[in-house]
Amino acid sequence: MAVLEIEGDTALVSPVPSRRRRTNGLFVAALVWIALIGLAAILADVLPIMSPTDMDMLGKREPPSAEHLLGTDQLGRDMLSRLIYGARISLTVGLLAPVIGLVVGGALGMIAGYLGGRFEALTVGAVDVLLAFPPLVFALAVTAYLGQSVFNLTLVIGVLGIPAFTRVARATTLSLTQREFVVAACTLGATHTRILLRELLPNVMLPLLAFFLLAVAVTIVVEGALSFLGLGVPPPAPSWGSMIGEGRESLDIAPWLAFLPAGFMFVTVLAFNIVGDTLRALTDPRPGAL
Amino acid sequence: MMPDSAAMPVAPLLSVERLTVEYPVAGRILSAVSDVSLSVGRGETLGLVGESGCGKSTLGRAVLQLRRPTAGKVMFDGTELTALGGEALRLMRRRLQLIFQDPIASLNPRRPIGDIVAEPLIIIGITDRAERERRVRDVLTAVGLDPDLVWRRLPHEFSGGQCQRVCIARALILEPELVICDEPVSALDVSIRAQILNLLEEMKRRYGLTLLFIAHDLAVVKAVSDRIAVMYLGRLCEIGPTEQVFGSPAHPYTALLLEAIPLPDPTIVPATNVAVGEPPSPLDPPSGCRFRTRCPRADALCAEKIPILRPTADGQLVACHHPLTEG
Amino acid sequence: MTSPLLSLEAVSVELPTPRGMLRAVDKVDLNLMPGRTLGIVGESGCGKTMLSRAILQLLPKRAQLSGRVTFDGRDLATLSAEVLRRLRGPELAVVFQDPMTSLNPVLTIGTQLVETLQAHLGMGGATAIRRSVELLAAVGIPAPEQRLRQYPHQLSGGMRQRVAIAIALSCEPKLLVADEPTTALDVTVQAQILDLLAREQKRRHMSMILITHDLGVVAGRTDEVAVMYAGRVVERAPTSRLFGHMRMPYTEALLAAIPKLESPPHTPLPAIAGRPPDPTRPLPGCSFAPRCRYADEQCRQAKPPLVDPDRCGGLYACWHPLAPQAAAMGI
Numbered sequence: 001m002a003v004l005e006i007e008g009d010t011a012l013v014s015p016v017p018s019r020r021r022r023t024n025g026l027f028v029a030a031l032v033w034i035a036l037i038g039l040a041a042i043l044a045d046v047l048p049i050m051s052p053t054d055m056d057m058l059g060k061r062e063p064p065s066a067e068h069l070l071g072t073d074q075l076g077r078d079m080l081s082r083l084i085y086g087a088r089i090s091l092t093v094g095l096l097a098p099v100i101g102l103v104v105g106g107a108l109g110m111i112a113g114y115l116g117g118r119f120e121a122l123t124v125g126a127v128d129v130l131l132a133f134p135p136l137v138f139a140l141a142v143t144a145y146l147g148q149s150v151f152n153l154t155l156v157i158g159v160l161g162i163p164a165f166t167r168v169a170r171a172t173t174l175s176l177t178q179r180e181f182v183v184a185a186c187t188l189g190a191t192h193t194r195i196l197l198r199e200l201l202p203n204v205m206l207p208l209l210a211f212f213l214l215a216v217a218v219t220i221v222v223e224g225a226l227s228f229l230g231l232g233v234p235p236p237a238p239s240w241g242s243m244i245g246e247g248r249e250s251l252d253i254a255p256w257l258a259f260l261p262a263g264f265m266f267v268t269v270l271a272f273n274i275v276g277d278t279l280r281a282l283t284d285p286r287p288g289a290l
Numbered sequence: 291m292m293p294d295s296a297a298m299p300v301a302p303l304l305s306v307e308r309l310t311v312e313y314p315v316a317g318r319i320l321s322a323v324s325d326v327s328l329s330v331g332r333g334e335t336l337g338l339v340g341e342s343g344c345g346k347s348t349l350g351r352a353v354l355q356l357r358r359p360t361a362g363k364v365m366f367d368g369t370e371l372t373a374l375g376g377e378a379l380r381l382m383r384r385r386l387q388l389i390f391q392d393p394i395a396s397l398n399p400r401r402p403i404g405d406i407v408a409e410p411l412i413i414i415g416i417t418d419r420a421e422r423e424r425r426v427r428d429v430l431t432a433v434g435l436d437p438d439l440v441w442r443r444l445p446h447e448f449s450g451g452q453c454q455r456v457c458i459a460r461a462l463i464l465e466p467e468l469v470i471c472d473e474p475v476s477a478l479d480v481s482i483r484a485q486i487l488n489l490l491e492e493m494k495r496r497y498g499l500t501l502l503f504i505a506h507d508l509a510v511v512k513a514v515s516d517r518i519a520v521m522y523l524g525r526l527c528e529i530g531p532t533e534q535v536f537g538s539p540a541h542p543y544t545a546l547l548l549e550a551i552p553l554p555d556p557t558i559v560p561a562t563n564v565a566v567g568e569p570p571s572p573l574d575p576p577s578g579c580r581f582r583t584r585c586p587r588a589d590a591l592c593a594e595k596i597p598i599l600r601p602t603a604d605g606q607l608v609a610c611h612h613p614l615t616e617g
Numbered sequence: 618m619t620s621p622l623l624s625l626e627a628v629s630v631e632l633p634t635p636r637g638m639l640r641a642v643d644k645v646d647l648n649l650m651p652g653r654t655l656g657i658v659g660e661s662g663c664g665k666t667m668l669s670r671a672i673l674q675l676l677p678k679r680a681q682l683s684g685r686v687t688f689d690g691r692d693l694a695t696l697s698a699e700v701l702r703r704l705r706g707p708e709l710a711v712v713f714q715d716p717m718t719s720l721n722p723v724l725t726i727g728t729q730l731v732e733t734l735q736a737h738l739g740m741g742g743a744t745a746i747r748r749s750v751e752l753l754a755a756v757g758i759p760a761p762e763q764r765l766r767q768y769p770h771q772l773s774g775g776m777r778q779r780v781a782i783a784i785a786l787s788c789e790p791k792l793l794v795a796d797e798p799t800t801a802l803d804v805t806v807q808a809q810i811l812d813l814l815a816r817e818q819k820r821r822h823m824s825m826i827l828i829t830h831d832l833g834v835v836a837g838r839t840d841e842v843a844v845m846y847a848g849r850v851v852e853r854a855p856t857s858r859l860f861g862h863m864r865m866p867y868t869e870a871l872l873a874a875i876p877k878l879e880s881p882p883h884t885p886l887p888a889i890a891g892r893p894p895d896p897t898r899p900l901p902g903c904s905f906a907p908r909c910r911y912a913d914e915q916c917r918q919a920k921p922p923l924v925d926p927d928r929c930g931g932l933y934a935c936w937h938p939l940a941p942q943a944a945a946m947g948i
Binding site: 479480485509515546549550555557 | 660661759773774775776803804805806807808811830831832833834836837856857859860861870871872874875876877878880881882883884885886887888889890892893
Binding site: 179180181183184185186187188189190191194198199202203 | 354356380381382383384386387388390392395396397398399400401409410413414457460464
């Protein structure tokens with residue numbers, strides 16, 4: 001008669017410290033900022049702020065006042081509302097473009113890592129080619145051909161981001177395919193699709209998501225750079241990047257015209273970086289064994 | 291030709307014929323399994339024993355077609371597994387299961403136990419959730435785990451022994467006919483090993499299983515096996531009933547293994563200078579009998595001719611030109 | 618009467634973990650005479666590895682050591698890092714379980730051996746190389762001159778462990794701590810390595826501590842055995858006495874749970890129920906009580922001390938030890 005080990009004792013219920021949140025203030029502050037700026041961007045139309053395109057020719061480059069909480073820019077437009085509407089552009093492109101990379105690149109990387117062989121070689125090769133493309137030239141070409149718009153911008157940046165996601169997904173998948181639980185799924189008779197979706201995806205997801213947040217940060221900067229160069233969203237739509245570009249001329253008399261959008265961009269990118277980093281640190285499923 | 295059909299009045303459940311597994315490594319050929327033939331009868335446990343590099347794990351996986359053999363056949367209940375592919379093989383899998391050495395790594399770290407054990411049922415298409423739950427509960431209780439306590443937990447919350455019970459539950463829920471156990475207790479503590487071995491024996495009785503038990507620990511293998519096969523560097527050395535192989539080993543390597551085991555009895559002085567040298571590399575195995583470089587009985591014949599399995603007077607099968615049972 | 622080479626007095630090791638303070642080693646007393654071999658046996662989590670680290674003064678930074686570790690008359694905790702460093706090698710040496718991690722993978726075998734000899738014994742280059750070849754030959758490595766130029770990954774596991782032993786023995790230490798030296802090796806190689814250690818130990822009149830989970834390994838090759846459970850030594854006796862007349866139910870259960878070569882197949886194994894205890898949740902009484910079939914209320918309330926009431930050299934920590942005559946079992 002076997003010794004049955006009906007685990008009724010409390011020794012089984014080893015309290016798993018559920019994902020020790022780095023409750024350092026930095027993480028919380030980052031989350032708060034993202035929430036604030038996100039909400040502001042979504043609700044921009046209903047917020048009691050001025051229109052971002054109304055020009056007040058008499059009040060150009062005004063310092064902060066009761067009427068214009070953050071002053072006005074070189075064409076008399078309200079800075080605060082321009083910053084908020086700019087957030088809309090930055091966050092839209094910043095969040096949507098990496099999604100393209102995540103979905104397309106993640107899927108490609110996972111399948112390549114799992115199947116191996118010629119498909120993997122092909123994928124890696126194609127991705128390398130894409131990586132070799134000078135991104136700015138590519139962006140120039142696309143916008144010149146298709147025209148400047150938020151949609152095209154998102155598309156360009158999204159496609160440029162695919163190789164990075166493919167690499168992360170493939171590397172994680174490669175480390176998993178030889179693990180016993182994947183072999184076990186195979187011995188149970190699972191189809192390839194099932195193994196990819198039920199065994200590999202849950203394990204690849206977290207590292208990909210952590211990387212996604214970092215990609216958001218990078219995308220915001222890239223969009224800013226493109227807009228700064230005039231390749232991004234066309235005026236008069238405000239974008240942090242174009243605002244920085246426009247503020248360049250007034251650096252000596254009204255430095256805040258450039259520094260305010262730069263500051264907003266800096267803090268937002270930093271916030272996404274912090275959240276992404278924290279998520280990556282929490283990515284390990286197990287608390288360290290003793 | 292079934293080499294040990296002498297012991298097999300009925301058609302065996304599993305029959306491995308001249309199985310060879312080789313794969314290229316840095317331009318050379320690694321001969322992991324070489325021309326192995328054995329069979330396992332329904333309801334019996336065949337122990338497969340050997341040291342690292344002998345190919346026993348590779349053999350186990352080759353039987354399941356997880357690694358396609360380079361040559362040879364695997365017959366399971368009349369069907370040739372080596373000839374199956376794709377969907378047919380996938381459907382066949384539910385009848386042959388595998389239990390791994392590292393129980394924690396065999397479980398998806400992000401899926402709860404209940405999901406993991408229910409997975410095989412979903413794969414074969416049981417859509418009724420209540421039915422699935424009932425069967426998962428049954429098998430979890432059978433392996434000694436309380437379903438309510440373990441259902442929603444993740445693998446890392448359990449010890450090695452408990453994880454192995456989950457793996458056994460997962461392997462048995464489809465009620466397979468053959469279970470290959472690949473070093474199922476090597477990674478576990480001594481006190482837990484006994485529990486799991488007892489559990490495997492009980493499950494075998496309860497589900498009417500046939501087992502291929504692969505391990506390097508001779509005492510562990512002896513405890514559960516009806517017959518034993520000894521492998522060295524990809525080839526079978528000896529195969530026969532357990533008591534006989536242990537009591538009067540025919541192959542010098544088996545004798546060497548038995549002498550090298552450290553016994554928990556201080557009155558027995560460990561034999562010194564028992565083993566000579568180390569196993570050669572499977573990339574460059576010795577010609578003829580692969581054990582000859584370490585065998586005290588080796589001679590020129592051993593270097594020229596590969597010994598084939600032939601019966602001894604006692605009914606074992608041994609692959610040796612100068613077996614111990616013949617002076 | 619000579620004084621012990623190594624002496625542990627009430628040695629405890631505590632580690633901070635997210636779940637609370639973990640007592641890995643709990644007030645361990647041990648003595649080791651020169652030239653003798655002590656076997657420390659226990660399952661995973663019993664604290665034997667932490668104990669070996671405490672002896673070697675190689676504990677992780679966050680660990681807290683209390684009690685005294687005296688080596689050759691000197692309290693190791695009072696020594697400076699520099700003195701300790703000079704101690705390790707010529708006096709105190711260690712062989713770990715995994716030779717792949719204890720050998721530097723990017724340095725050749727020769728470099729690692731020669732460096733040790735030069736650093737600790739101040740040997741010149743040529744002398745050191747000659748001595749290295751001698752050492753490799755002594756541990757049974759064929760073609761030692763060629764091996765000097767090879768890297769660890771080019772050798773098999775057994776070979777690597779021999780090299781690790783050669784390095785450990787190179788400076789003629791007084792005490793060798795072998796932490797699971799053969800666990801990762803095949804049984805035939807294991808026998809060779811254990812033979813090698815025993816031979817060298819006798820030849821050099823060296824003391825040795827052999828740490829393992831395998832009772833078979835200590836049975837033939839140690840003078841004294843200490844059994845650890847949940848951070849404490851629960852039984853300690855000369856080897857033949859431990860196996861012949863064990864007093865602690867855990868030792869009895871451990872021995873009984875090992876499949877015996879003499880038993881016929883399908884003999885049910887007397888398994889120990891339950892699991893090893895959680896070190897972060899120490900129990901008030903005896904740690905083995907939840908799994909012990911002789912346990913009673915006293916066992917659950919109070920921790921039994923390690924005593925030797927019969928004065929026969931065998932200590933045990935149990936309120937209800939096995940009767941001496943009846944305990945000759947498991948063999």
